[in-house]
Amino acid sequence: MKGDVQDFKKYEDQQDYHWQHTYGSWKRRAPRLHARYDLAIKILKNKTSIKGKKVIDLGCGDGVLLYKLWRHGAIVHGLDGSPKAVGLGKKRLAKLGASVQFYEAGSVYSAPFEDSYFDAVVSVEVIEHLDDSTAFLKEIHRLLKPGGVFVCTTPSRQKGQAADQVNDPYHVKEYIAEELRQEISSIFGNSEVWGGYPKILDDLYVKGTGARFLDKSIRVFFKLLRSISLNPYHVSRKNPVLGSHALLISSAVKR
Numbered sequence: 001m002k003g004d005v006q007d008f009k010k011y012e013d014q015q016d017y018h019w020q021h022t023y024g025s026w027k028r029r030a031p032r033l034h035a036r037y038d039l040a041i042k043i044l045k046n047k048t049s050i051k052g053k054k055v056i057d058l059g060c061g062d063g064v065l066l067y068k069l070w071r072h073g074a075i076v077h078g079l080d081g082s083p084k085a086v087g088l089g090k091k092r093l094a095k096l097g098a099s100v101q102f103y104e105a106g107s108v109y110s111a112p113f114e115d116s117y118f119d120a121v122v123s124v125e126v127i128e129h130l131d132d133s134t135a136f137l138k139e140i141h142r143l144l145k146p147g148g149v150f151v152c153t154t155p156s157r158q159k160g161q162a163a164d165q166v167n168d169p170y171h172v173k174e175y176i177a178e179e180l181r182q183e184i185s186s187i188f189g190n191s192e193v194w195g196g197y198p199k200i201l202d203d204l205y206v207k208g209t210g211a212r213f214l215d216k217s218i219r220v221f222f223k224l225l226r227s228i229s230l231n232p233y234h235v236s237r238k239n240p241v242l243g244s245h246a247l248l249i250s251s252a253v254k255r
Helices: 010-014 031-047 064-071 083-096 133-143 177-188 199-207 212-227
Strands: 054-058 075-080 102-105 118-124 144-155 192-198 236-238 245-253
Touching (some): 010 083, 031 118, 031 144, 031 192, 031 212, 031 236, 054 064, 054 133, 064 075, 064 083, 064 118, 075 083, 083 102, 133 144, 133 177, 144 177, 177 192, 177 245, 192 199, 199 212, 199 245
Parallel strands (some): 054 075, 054 118, 075 102, 118 144
Antiparallel strands (some): 144 245, 192 236
16 A cells, blocks of 8 residues: 555554444444455355355455455465554454454455465455555566456446546545456456446435435335345446446456
């Protein structure tokens, strides 16, 4: 990440904010954030079985995806450059009784594992923070077994947004679907890209209608649906066009 992940200070400022908005109080639980992880797992499981398989989350932050992968039966590993995030995540996972085989601070450019160690690698909203995304992708390719699957997510650049412009000061680059596909394919030789957070749905939930009571009701309704495993955000479309989705999800297989 910028200056490697050691400079990522969100966890100092906001603590374990991913947990707060996924498994915190009911009012704070965000269907949008849950879907960021769940869509990645959905696409991963469409490509390969992860039960009993070694899976690493690179740039795992405070560990929410580690928990979700563990619940799906994976042998879970996590690596993140922020010691603060790792410390917060370990506390949360211990309280939940989640078994994580490896969860430490370290560089996503140089993971402490031998070649072809993992059945799958997942990375949720990390690539946009990196100064050297090519080195990151090469490391993932090294870590995967032949036939192993890589899935990542990243925010989509939107219409009217210049290629060198970012909407988040922590980001280095924000992608369109074809850029992400080409970048990953340059290392893996293949890549598929889906869009998540459809614009119509996202505008309704995030921006609202301007009617305060209606907007509050919509958000409550979304949260109720998520609580019964009917998250409206669990929607993805292959080969999204610019501006149609706010999240990009890519997968690749090591040949």
